[in-house]
Amino acid sequence: MSEYLPGLAGVPATKSNISDIDGAQGLLTYRGYPIEELALSSSFEETTLLLLDGELPDAAELSEFSAQLCANRPVKFHIREMMRQMPGTGHPMDMLQTAVASLGMFYPGNECLTNAEVGEDLNYVHNMTVKIIARMGTLVAMWEHIRNGYDPIPPRSDLSYAENFLYMFTGREPDPLLARILDVCLILHAEHTINASTFSVLVSGSTLASPYSVITSAIATLSGPLHGGANQKVVEMLHEIGTPERAEEYVTRRLANKEVIWGMGHREYKTKDPRANILQRLTEELMEARGGDVNPMFEVAKAVERISEERLGPKGVYANVDFYSGILYTEMGIPSDQFTALFAMARSAGWLAHWREQLVDNRIFRPTQVYTGRERRSYTPIEQR
């Protein structure tokens, strides 16, 4: 038997072609393409197809895929009626698990395929993938209206994924710069090798559960505070600090108490998270375009980052992707408890790429345990206990 390593740290759980991290150099690639180049030139739709297929699409392929996503944006009114029964206090991540699981009943696939058949029937796999990714945004935006007592705003088919999401969420024509920033945020969150939620995809997918079940399981795992949700904490922290002048005292006190600075540091990167650099530039671009008329939290964030990097940079701790995404989402009018749902919406692309990759050479996950319990003993009747 192999050695027991808690959390399977460093234990390879799969072979994968999808993404790669060089933590020492701060590099992240999807299918070999650096994340910086994708953020600069690609779209969420194109990046999703790259993650799924392994190659950048040509114009005709991208156009067909975008049309498929548009066609699958609407959801049946039964799902809206289900959401109307949910308590408005319900967390968006609980709603999302519920709604995605229900898609398995409303949009079933062919569930009788065997292992080999599923892996080989790329058409089936592609159709299921489109059905899910397209509807993630609709479900997240619907809940924002329904939980506040309003009717949801139906999707449009003349807008990109990011534009349509902002339109459904806010009810306004999307601001082009904000839509571009959201598009980049979706690209940056679409994939990140084998983290806990992606590992859930592998474990659930290995029993040949439906892709709806697989994504439900991944959302469940992402919902935990140790995984998703750090960008929400960043925004809460910035509000707690309040003004740039108070940043130094806050950071000093937290570090003295051995508490984390939210949005700083990442298990994989020993340099600044490459995604944080991209978001920092976008944040500056947005501030410039607005002539300084932005959320005061931006100035607080800059102060926190500067002070944190002075203190923590020498230890390899820098701002990560969560540090800026929260304030950018706030600027789009998205409440902080929805941030992890947006994360799930973007990550559904990477999750489904891993689902598809594994199907071709699937083996059920059945690790073992180190049994540390009681030796065999005899049952005693309740009167004798």
Next chain:
Amino acid sequence: MSEYLPGLAGVPATKSNISDIDGAQGLLTYRGYPIEELALSSSFEETTLLLLDGELPDAAELSEFSAQLCANRPVKFHIREMMRQMPGTGHPMDMLQTAVASLGMFYPGNECLTNAEVGEDLNYVHNMTVKIIARMGTLVAMWEHIRNGYDPIPPRSDLSYAENFLYMFTGREPDPLLARILDVCLILHAEHTINASTFSVLVSGSTLASPYSVITSAIATLSGPLHGGANQKVVEMLHEIGTPERAEEYVTRRLANKEVIWGMGHREYKTKDPRANILQRLTEELMEARGGDVNPMFEVAKAVERISEERLGPKGVYANVDFYSGILYTEMGIPSDQFTALFAMARSAGWLAHWREQLVDNRIFRPTQVYTGRERRSYTPIEQR
């Protein structure tokens, strides 16, 4: 880096005190107690408390736990209304994922506990556990009525878990022998070390996701045809065979084509699955009590088992727990597509025992990958592809 072992076969993923299998000798123990003794003398309620707490309860503890389960059987009418929106063709396992995920909104716990706090707050953990196990049966039984266009039957609090489930499911006063058989089936399915769905519990739970999310993830994983669902296949096989005389031809042909005989063989056991022995005796008891007036499938099953064991026994392949549970459930009036939902209902006890055990010394699962993809390459504009 450790060696890559597909499916993490043989790789220890946790230390656990809960259950143990000796596959060579055909032994299964829960907290040290042989499954045969629990099946003979215990109840699902008592076994659940044993799995959770580690020791058999005294009379007062068992009585309090049973009362807590009774008090948590009802579900809010909003959940019934949600189910009324679901298509009647929806699979019970998809319904169950949806409904259990929704419990996170209807019955939220304290979601702000840190790692250490959750592990130490046994009261919180116990309350959440009761809320889920108690309602699993209600949800499964509700769906049987709602999908057929009828109002669900509210739970009663004067019946045991097994009796109340049969009452809610069938609408009749439960037959005592069938209720006892169901009770034993629930005990036998309550726990079975680290299989794929229990591993999902560990992975999802490791991010400190809520127990509703954790159980949703486990149900998702169990729903795959490589994991749950074999007992449904057994019943379909028996119907296909039709009469005991045709069993020999069927088994011979399947084996010649290198096809499996459903319900025969188990990855862990090289002898007869100890749970199958128990169910075989109960099946005989039921046939005797009925004076032979039982489903003709019982005779087909006996013929299939006899012939299969002649041919496969020398290779260590014998009947497993799924072989008899399907026909017993059929005799209770439970349709075959509900069998895996009953499995989930019973297994929720073991899943939550593992959730609780892990919280005390939690570490997020983040295994690694063997990257087999493309080297770094540059983005090419779409016009140049």
